[in-house]
Each structure stands twice: as C-alpha cells, then as structure tokens.
Amino acid sequence: MRSAIGVIGFCAAALIVAGCADTSHGVKPSSTAAPAAAAKSVATPAQGYTIHVMAPHKFEDGSVHGPYHHYCKSISPEILQCLLFESTDANALLTDIEYFVAKSVSRAHVPLEAWNKYYHDHEVEIATGRVQILDMPEAQAKEVAAVAAKTDGIIFHLWPNGARAPNGEVGHPQSVGHKHRTE
Numbered sequence: 045m046r047s048a049i050g051v052i053g054f055c056a057a058a059l060i061v062a063g064c065a066d067t068s069h070g071v072k073p074s075s076t077a078a079p080a081a082a083a084k085s086v087a088t089p090a091q092g093y094t095i096h097v098m099a100p101h102k103f104e105d106g107s108v109h110g111p112y113h114h115y116c117k118s119i120s121p122e123i124l125q126c127l128l129f130e131s132t133d134a135n136a137l138l139t140d141i142e143y144f145v146a147k148s149v150s151r152a153h154v155p156l157e158a159w160n161k162y163y164h165d166h167e168v169e170i171a172t173g174r175v176q177i178l179d180m181p182e183a184q185a186k187e188v189a190a191v192a193a194k195t196d197g198i199i200f201h202l203w204p205n206g207a208r209a210p211n212g213e214v215g216h217p218q219s220v221g222h223k224h225r226t227e
Contacts, residue, residue, distance in 0.1 A: 092117040101217035122146040139203040144195040167193035169219035
C-alpha cells in the first residue's frame with residue numbers, strides 16, 4: 045500500500061500548475077509583501093494540492109449535492125488529503141475536507157459501526173461512474189483511480205449548504221452509492 049499511495053504523490057508531482065489563484069479576498073497587501081513573496085519558494089502545507097477530482101456527495105438527509113471539486117495531495121504513504129470546494133472559482137469557499145485512508149489502516153483502526161456511519165469505500169464510489177479525475181491524461185487518471193480504489197474516505201462538511209457563516213456543526217456526507225460493510 046505504501047507504494048500505491050506513493051503513485052498518487054508521483055502523479056501530483058507530474059502535474060504542471062498553470063497559475064496561482066488570487067487568495068487575497070480583497071485584503072490589501074501590507075508593507076511586508078516583499079518578504080512574503082520571497083518566502084514563496086519555501087514549501088508550505090498549502091502547496092501540492094494538484095490532484096483534481098470531482099464527485100457528488102450524499103448528505104445525512106438523503107439529498108445529493110455537488111459535484112464537489114476535490115484538490116488532493118499525498119501527505120504520507122497511507123493518507124491522501126483533499127480540500128473540497130463547490131466550484132473552481134478562485135474565491136470558492138472551502139466547504140469540506142476529505143481524507144483518503146489506506147484500507148489497511150482504516151479497517152484495522154476504525155470500528156465497523158463508526159466506519160459504516162462515517163467512511164465510504166472509494167472502490168465502490170469509483171465503480172458508480174460518478175467520480176471524475178480531471179486535469180491529467182486519461183491513462184494517468186486511471187492509475188490515480190486504481191490507487192484511490194485501495195482507500196476508504198471520510199468527509200468533514202464544515203460549511204452548511206446555503207449558510208452565510210459556519211455554525212460549528214460538522215456533517216459527514218457519504219459517497220453516492222455508499223454501501224455498509226458487514227465484515
């Protein structure tokens with residue numbers, strides 16, 4: 045599994061990012077902008093979210109929302125993490141976080157009842173045909189999908205749909221087509 049998730053890291057590194065989004069959100073740069081610009085060459089945790097996946101989510105009330113744009117990166121041999129947005133707009137709200145966890149980890153450390161409530165099998169989700177891996181050649185997307193199929197996902201929904209502000213509640217939407225495990 046270590047080498048399989050590593051393929052995702054390799055695939056992410058192989059992507060060329062065409063530009064940077066304006067993340068200023070209307071805030072004027074301060075007089076310290078020049079040192080900040082020089083610091084851009086230093087790696088930060090925010091860099092590297094270059095695997096672009098699109099998929100809908102099923103909420104606790106049974107409604108389907110999305111598709112959500114997942115921007116993902118490998119952070120360890122067993123974990124891929126994704127920032128989820130409702131659109132590709134440069135100022136889109138970060139609404140969710142999803143972790144892709146190697147099945148060997150999630151299934152060994154998460155009780156079945158909790159898994160069925162919060163996790164979903166990416167192999168099952170991919171098989172529904174609702175998942176799209178974007179911004180890379182089809183052959184590479186198939187490789188990424190094969191690696192992702194060896195993981196389970198857990199989504200943390202942070203921003204209530206249609207709300208003007210987060211209210212502190214965290215939801216756990218599922219993949220459309222989620223199936224409970226019995227083992």
